[in-house]
Amino acid sequence: MKSIMFIAPPAAGKGTQAELIMDQYHIPHISTGDILREISKEDTEIGNYVYETLASGNLVKDEITYKLVENRLSKKDCKNGFIIDGFPRNYEQALKYDEILKKINLKLGYVFVLDIDEKRLEKRITGRRICPDCHAVYNINEENQKPKIDSICDDCGGKLYQRKDDNLESFQTRYQMYLKKTAPIIEHYDKKGLIYHLDGNKKPNEIFDQIIKIIGGE
Numbered sequence: 400m401k402s403i404m405f406i407a408p409p410a411a412g413k414g415t416q417a418e419l420i421m422d423q424y425h426i427p428h429i430s431t432g433d434i435l436r437e438i439s440k441e442d443t444e445i446g447n448y449v450y451e452t453l454a455s456g457n458l459v460k461d462e463i464t465y466k467l468v469e470n471r472l473s474k475k476d477c478k479n480g481f482i483i484d485g486f487p488r489n490y491e492q493a494l495k496y497d498e499i500l501k502k503i504n505l506k507l508g509y510v511f512v513l514d515i516d517e518k519r520l521e522k523r524i525t526g527r528r529i530c531p532d533c534h535a536v537y538n539i540n541e542e543n544q545k546p547k548i549d550s551i552c553d554d555c556g557g558k559l560y561q562r563k564d565d566n567l568e569s570f571q572t573r574y575q576m577y578l579k580k581t582a583p584i585i586e587h588y589d590k591k592g593l594i595y596h597l598d599g600n601k602k603p604n605e606i607f608d609q610i611i612k613i614i615g616g617e
């Protein structure tokens with residue numbers, strides 16, 4: 400099993416696909432966001448640095464991220480494949496990622512690009528509502544994901560809220576940034592023959608079927 404990378408705009412359903420892959424192939428999901436949150440709890444020099452950087456809303460220095468990614472991917476459970484998430488975010492990081500993999504003797508495998516209509520993403524993001532108590536996620540723009548009673552969590556009765564950046568303007572900014580940053584990454588991996596496009600407009604299980612077909616009998 401080779402490693403897997405997703406390139407997907409916000410709210411494209413990347414997390415769902417990562418979970419399906421983990422269940423089917425029993426490989427770890429390596430999220431740089433999770434790694435950073437974990438390390439920020441440690442009372443060490445690097446832990447404190449990451450904690451303060453995240454708390455102030457800044458980005459952690461690339462060298463730190465590289466080191467953490469290398470350490471995590473060096474662990475045994477990554478030998479038989481893994482899903483990398485949240486990294487690389489731009490072309491420079493992609494080059495560095497290739498170097499890291501080479502250094503620790505791992506192969507880059509599938510780079511899945513989740514293609515999805517912008518309008519669909521817009522609807523998903525602006526309709527998203529979250530329960531503060533049990534963290535259930537709803538969508539008031541999707542018939543089958545609406546809460547039964549307006550603004551109330553079906554599971555626990557919590558009062559649903561909308562995340563501050565789940566608005567149209569913030570989505571547009573994030574989406575344009577995504578296109579700009581990922582275009583060179585896609586081109587880079589396309590040259591290596593590693594890019595696989597998935598139709599993200601389909602249902603989650605149909606998208607997963609596309610993935611299984613590509614990965615094949617491995």
Ligand SMILES: [Zn+2]
Nearest residue numbers: 530533552555
């Ligand atoms: Zn709830």
